[in-house]
Amino acid sequence: MYNSNAVTNQFINADSTFPVAIRVWEGYLSDQNKSIYTIKAFKGDIQLLASYFSPDKTIGSVTTKDLTNFLDWMNNERRVPCSPKTNSRRITSIKSFYKWLKTFGAIEEDPAAAIDQKPVESPLPEILTREEVERVMAAADSYRTQKKPDARNKVLLELLLSTGIKKSETLGISKNHIERDDPEKPRLHVRYGNANNRAKDRIIDLPASWLEVYDEYLTQYRPTDKIFPWSPRRLEYLLEDIGRDAGLTKHLSFAMCRWTCFVKDYVDKVPMEVIRDKMGVSQVQWRDIFTKIKVLADTYKGSVDAAEA
Secondary structure (H helix, E strand, C coil): CCCHHHHHHHHCCCCCEHHHHHHHHHHHHHHCCCCHHHHHHHHHHHHHHHHHCCCCCEHHHCCHHHHHHHHHHHHHCCCCCCCHHHHHHHHHHHHHHHHHHHHCCCCCCCCCCCCCCCCCCCCCCCCCCHHHHHHHHHHHHHHHHCCCCCCHHHHHHHHHHHHCCCHHHHHCCEHHHEECCCCCCCEEEECCCCHHHHHHCEEEECCCCHHHHHHHHHHHHCCCCECCCCCHHHHHHHHHHHHHHCCCCCCCCHHHHHHHHHHHHHHCCCCHHHHHHHHCCCHHHHHHHHHHHHHHHHHHHHHHHHHHC
């Protein structure tokens, strides 16, 4: 087992340079079961900080003023755009890095403690209204009665609007992920192959009516393993076709279906914990998401329902 305290004290101190400290920190993050994407992002952020200083700059010689100057340079002088979200993450990386150094005794004072972490407010996602949901469902269903019946659009759209799964999760569904022992209560098993994402594995209830369309689809396309054996862009085109046929001025997408699903659940008074589990997000992520869902509820209900409320 990686012993962060022992390794930190043995290999780094205030006189250590950034490359040495970053290597040890990377091991610490891995030991904390951080995802490879988080580790890569955090490591890259501190490497950018290190590149701002001279190669012989030690971790213990960095002051709060140094960090403030770096952030100012990153946002105003570096010729690479830095979005508010990226800026916020880099501040988080710096604060996490120096908090770790102080916690395990490599430095005595934390120069990043005084750096403000301002929350980033991402824009509200665009969702469908209840009336628009009816229109897109009808448009998708119309493909089933064409001269050459096609259930693919309906099976995809109803799946997304009832489960709220992401594009990557949709592409990963295999036939054995559909549990249908009880035809009145079918369920979808969302599974991740990567051990770092196992916490996102979950089981989501499916509407019983979906199985009829699903069986039509299986007969028509006969997928051997993955239910949707097409590229992500091909599935995006299917949603765009549905939106166009429904007369939407909005761009129907996986993200729009996902958010619409959870706002609908909220309006239908599904318990908050059930919605969070269904989304597969952490408690920390849920705070911001739930705030958005509450704000979007009136959009889903539409102007008439909102006026009556």
